[in-house]
Amino acid sequence: MTRFVMNKKDDLVDSALDGMIYASPWGNLVRLEVDPHIRIVMRKDWQKQQVALISGGGSGHEPAHAGFIGKGMLTAAVCGDVFASPSVDAVYNAIIHLTGEAGCLLIVKNYTGDRLNFGLAAEKARKAGFHVNMVIVGDDVALPDNPQPRGVAGTLLVHKVAGFVAERGEDLAAVTEAAEAASRAIATMGVALSSCHLPDEESGERVPPGSVEIGLGIHGEPGIDQLKTQNSQQIAQALLEKVMPEHDQPRALLVNNLGGMSALEMSLVTRDLIESPLSQGCDYLIGPAPLMTALDMKGYSVTCMTLTPLFEEAICAPVEVTGWVNAVKITPLQSVKATKQASEHRAQPSDNPAVARSVNAICDTLIASESELNKLDAQVGDGDTGSTFAAGARQIKRECADRHLPLNALPELLAVVGERLATVMGGSSGVLMAIFFTAAAQQLAEGDALPAALQQGLEKMKEYGGAKPGDRTLIDALQPAIEALVAGKPLAAAADAAQQGSDATASMGQAKAGRSSYLNSANLNGVPDPGAVAVARVFAALNSL
Known part of the structure; x- marks a missing residue:
């Protein structure tokens, strides 16, 4: 040919x-x-x-x-x-x-x-x-x-x-x-x-690999x-x-x-x-x-x-x-010397047992779900969602155990979590979660309540990530849960909303973001989005505390 x-x-x-x-x-x-x-x-x-x-x-x-x-x-x-x-x-x-x-x-x-x-x-x-x-x-x-x-x-x-x-x-x-x-x-x-290859002719490759x-x-x-x-x-x-x-x-x-x-x-x-x-x-x-x-x-x-x-x-x-x-x-290469600016958020570690319990509950849930989330993702993606979330969870859990987190300053805590996830999780998932927590931290620092801050983090995640509700992503579970909190509903209602959103992804015939967007509806039918499943399990774990 x-x-x-x-x-x-x-x-x-x-x-x-x-x-x-x-x-x-x-x-x-x-x-x-x-x-x-x-x-x-x-x-x-x-x-x-x-x-x-x-x-x-x-x-x-x-x-x-x-x-x-x-x-x-x-x-x-x-x-x-x-x-x-x-x-x-x-x-x-x-x-x-x-x-x-x-x-x-x-x-x-x-x-x-x-x-x-x-x-x-x-x-x-x-x-x-x-x-x-x-x-x-x-x-x-x-x-x-x-x-x-x-x-x-x-x-x-x-x-x-x-x-x-x-x-x-x-x-x-x-x-x-x-x-x-x-x-x-x-x-x-x-x-x-x-x-080279000539028109209408096949040329053999004589150069060995x-x-x-x-x-x-x-x-x-x-x-x-x-x-x-x-x-x-x-x-x-x-x-x-x-x-x-x-x-x-x-x-x-x-x-x-x-x-x-x-x-x-x-x-x-x-x-x-x-x-x-x-x-x-x-x-x-x-x-x-x-x-x-x-x-x-x-x-x-x-x-x-x-x-x-x-x-x-x-x-x-x-x-x-x-x-x-x-x-x-031809002239010698030149460069402009500059001092590397550290982007790491410096925060003073502090204790708060109640916050520590919540952090550990989230981390333990994601670590325990690693294998199951990977199996789900293997059906609709590249099979690493569980490992990606678990890697971030292990890092945060380790720092919590070592008393390196500012647990008593929520804006500082969310900012540190955002930085760690961007480094440890890798890929687009890590960056998206980092955007979520970093934007939420900024809103908390400006005086917003936690639900409103989380909603702002969600909006930034949607803005930069390009996904929206109905696109068969973790947003289908995260958005209804946050909306419930913003409306003043209890954590149990938020957990229910997250679970319903997660379940709904199994019947969404077409993904419009992430690797699942390259698959047809036959491959997706009946399989919930692993990111949405992870979000629903995190809210369920928090509700059980």
């Missing part, structure tokens, strides 16, 4: 190019319509007054190459099918229609199809009277003994330098010389955890070696050993997402690349970003460019293209 979202495979590239044109923030891209089988994207503002810069190749490397068309970079891109060179006719038509008296420079990645098709088109254009030069980029250092190194992400730096020189109006010889010098100044190495492949090509060509590690620092070290020059000249690093790496991973590898001893002295960072991808390949490449004053000025110059990201000066 294909991993691609598409309509028809034959329309994939054309439709994708249209999407890139729509998305250009400068509205400066157009299609050059010469033939249905030829795909040329060009600058809308092109007047042939400067040297034309034309690149291209197989599609599947987006944003390369159409994403680098615009003021300061390419004039046009000639796009082939996925991983297939554009035809000679396509390249020839781009040259003929875009080249003026200043001439044209073709920037070509070093692959056989691209070299041949762009080369023959250049020869035909010269025969027709056009001034055409061609620079072949081979920045891949994975195979140092190969006389034809592949052109990969470093090609974009050649685009940038040539585009800068052409934009300021220099002649074809100067633009060509700058592009050739830039090509000699770059080295690129890639790594991946998996290869826990390993990465070093030096693979942007069309999924096998790499030169496999490292039995996924440690980001070790991988960064292996790449930098291949691309970093021995001299101490200024350098720039281009960090390219090959298509399938998450933003989190790319930020991590960028940090590892910059902080490696091998890259100390690098001046600029370009990326991390998807610049020259390999469809959905999960990997990245790093390019090192040795800088000259011209190259430095060129990579920092502004452009009007979609795919380029601004070069940033």
Whole structure:
């Protein structure tokens, strides 16, 4: 089964190019319509007054190459099918229609199809009277003994330098010389955890789990070696050993997402690349970003460019293209020192036997109910409600026994309980109970009676937690119990209301909060909500004192 979202495979590239044109923030891209089988994207503002810069190749490397068309970079891109060179006719038509008296420079990645098709088109254009030069980029250092190194992400730096020189109006010889010098100044190495997947094709995963492949090509060509590690620092070290020059000249690093790496991973590898001893002295960072991808390949490449004053000025110059990201000066990380503020509520321990009995009754009830509540939750959730409540209860019971609680100051007691539950219970349940007790403590401190304070705690729990009565949560038991107390009814009435609310959850066919909300009514029917059961048992225990 294909991993691609598409309509028809034959329309994939054309439709994708249209999407890139729509998305250009400068509205400066157009299609050059010469033939249905030829795909040329060009600058809308092109007047042939400067040297034309034309690149291209197989599609599947987006944003390369159409994403680098615009003021300061390419004039046009000639796009082939996925991983297939554009035809000679396509390249020839781009040259003929875009080249003026200043001439044209073709920037070509070093692959056989691209070299041949762009080369023959250049020869035909010269025969027709056009001034055409061609620079072949081979920045891949994975195979140092190969006389034809592949052109990969470093090609974009050649685009940038040539585009800068052409934009300021220099002649074809100067633009060509700058592009050739830039090509000699770059080295690129890639790594991946998996290869790419082609439209309508299944690609086998040749990289073993826990390993990465070093030096693979942007069309999924096998790499030169496999490292039995996924440690980001070790991988960064292996790449930098291949691309970093021995001299101490200024350098720039281009960090390219090959298509399938998450933003989190790319930020991590960028940090590892910059902080490696091998890259100390690098001046600029370009990326991390998807610049020259390999469809959905999960990997990245790093390019090192040795800088000259011209190259430095060129990579920092502004452009009007979609795919380029601004070069940033690498500077040491800085932080702002601050003193950690303790959030712990400091309260003086005090004794109150009656309150201690209530606290212990609540804790003992929840601890004794642990297994049964877990069994209920296993039917409608993840099976840990009992353990979560019991963990909080054990902590409070322990502190009560050790005389660490402010039992004779109810606002202080509720505030401390709220803090402990947030720490010990964990997950959303702990935070919700902490909100409940913390808000209630605040209202008590402001002079409210206990029932009104508890009601305010309930309202805050509903506000932040998002649940309400009827959503099949502990609120279905807690709210009626508190409402009974606020109405001046005795604790026995509150306990009855809590039990009725708990029982009602068993017939609620749909949960609207918590993990139970992901289950259908068949799974919930007849099973009460474990949180509501816990609340009902706590009120029953208090009533029995």
